[in-house]
Amino acid sequence: MTHEPYDTQAASYALGALDGEERPEFERHLAGGCAVCGAALRASAETLAAMVRSGPPMVPPPAVKEALLRRIATTTPGRRASARPRPLVWAVGTLAAMIAGAAFTGAFVASRYEGRLGQMAREAAALRERVQRDEAALREQIAVYRSAVDLLRDPQTQIVTLHGLGPSPEATGRVIWHPVNGGYVFVANLPSAPAGKAYELWTIADAAPQPAGVFQVDASGRGTHRIPPLEGGKPVKVFAVTLEPEGGVPAPTGPMVLASK
Numbered sequence: 001m002t003h004e005p006y007d008t009q010a011a012s013y014a015l016g017a018l019d020g021e022e023r024p025e026f027e028r029h030l031a032g033g034c035a036v037c038g039a040a041l042r043a044s045a046e047t048l049a050a051m052v053r054s055g056p057p058m059v060p061p062p063a064v065k066e067a068l069l070r071r072i073a074t075t076t077p078g079r080r081a082s083a084r085p086r087p088l089v090w091a092v093g094t095l096a097a098m099i100a101g102a103a104f105t106g107a108f109v110a111s112r113y114e115g116r117l118g119q120m121a122r123e124a125a126a127l128r129e130r131v132q133r134d135e136a137a138l139r140e141q142i143a144v145y146r147s148a149v150d151l152l153r154d155p156q157t158q159i160v161t162l163h164g165l166g167p168s169p170e171a172t173g174r175v176i177w178h179p180v181n182g183g184y185v186f187v188a189n190l191p192s193a194p195a196g197k198a199y200e201l202w203t204i205a206d207a208a209p210q211p212a213g214v215f216q217v218d219a220s221g222r223g224t225h226r227i228p229p230l231e232g233g234k235p236v237k238v239f240a241v242t243l244e245p246e247g248g249v250p251a252p253t254g255p256m257v258l259a260s261k
């Protein structure tokens with residue numbers, strides 16, 4: 001037996017594209033210890049591994065594809081059983097191997113890029129969420145500043161200074177106050193409220209302090225809070241801030257941190 005039929009089979013075998021009688025025949029031949037086929041098999045395996053490692057899927061050049069199709073076209077079914085079936089088998093085997101290799105490489109590359117694309121999509125979503133949050137906070141801040149400026153245009157509006165007390169003597173604050181429209185308190189240098197706590201604003205007119213809402217300060221110790229007007233537009237004598245449970249309480253219980261007098 002000549003070596004000729006085995007010359008072309010190692011590559012197909014490496015790709016699992018060797019079928020029928022040829023597979024056991026080739027395996028028997030390999031088991032016989034043929035150095036030529038052993039080397040060809042190793043080379044094919046290495047080529048396949050390199051193909052998988054190197055980026056984009058490999059597409060057969062048009063010239064190769066045309067040549068293969070021409071060979072398949074010129075090999076009629078009648079000639080398949082003839083004395084020279086090898087070229088067709090080789091052509092089909094090579095084409096199948098190329099398709100299998102390209103699909104394998106494609107799937108490998110696709111899964112790698114899918115992972116990267118998924119990560120990029122998650123990062124983009126997180127960024128979009130943060131931008132939307134920042135934008136909402138900015139809009140809110142602009143709305144506060146705009147209505148504070150509107151209040152300042154009104155000659156009835158007063159500006160009241162708040163002084164730090166007890167636990168936070170360095171804290172400062174200003175109230176922009178309109179007897180009919182209410183106003184805003186702006187504070188600075190207040191430490192962040194401990195967990196479960198918040199600052200509560202009080203307005204004192206003629207009797208007991210009235211709760212006017214709770215607020216928090218940011219990392220730099222600054223905070224802004226809208227103060228609703230008092231019923232009947234009663235004049236406020238004192239504004240005060242105490243540290244309270246974060247839900248707010250109907251009457252002050254905690255230490256006073258800021259007051260207007």
Ligand SMILES: [Zn+2]
Pocket residue numbers: 003006029034035036037038
């Ligand atoms: Zn051999």
